[in-house]
Amino acid sequence: MIPGLHLTRIGREAFLLEPSRSLNIRDEARLVEHIAAKLQQAKASCLYYDLAELALIDPVYYAWLNALARTMAAINVRMICIHMQPTAAFSLSGFIAGKPAFETALDIPDVHFTGSPV
Numbered sequence: 001m002i003p004g005l006h007l008t009r010i011g012r013e014a015f016l017l018e019p020s021r022s023l024n025i026r027d028e029a030r031l032v033e034h035i036a037a038k039l040q041q042a043k044a045s046c047l048y049y050d051l052a053e054l055a056l057i058d059p060v061y062y063a064w065l066n067a068l069a070r071t072m073a074a075i076n077v078r079m080i081c082i083h084m085q086p087t088a089a090f091s092l093s094g095f096i097a098g099k100p101a102f103e104t105a106l107d108i109p110d111v112h113f114t115g116s117p118v
Contacts, residue, residue, distance in 0.1 A: 013045040025064040052083035069101035
């Protein structure tokens, strides 16, 4: 268990990652390894990353999201960031140079939601 992360199975192969404000992304390697191991063990195919609590995305957090998304792609897990606040999207637009490694969506499709914690 890593403080600041809440990972929930929301479908047969889909998971929801809800980071809290206490998430310390400075230990990126340990976080990515932990998340990847859990998702591989569960045979996941999709990770929804909830950005609802994040008012701004700075270059450091953007780098974290991209690193996690690239790792997810390497283990064949699609990463979709959801609930991005308008302020976060606007801050991201100020420095983003290319296409991010993750996808975005407004919400989780109903087809995935079952809500059992991992």
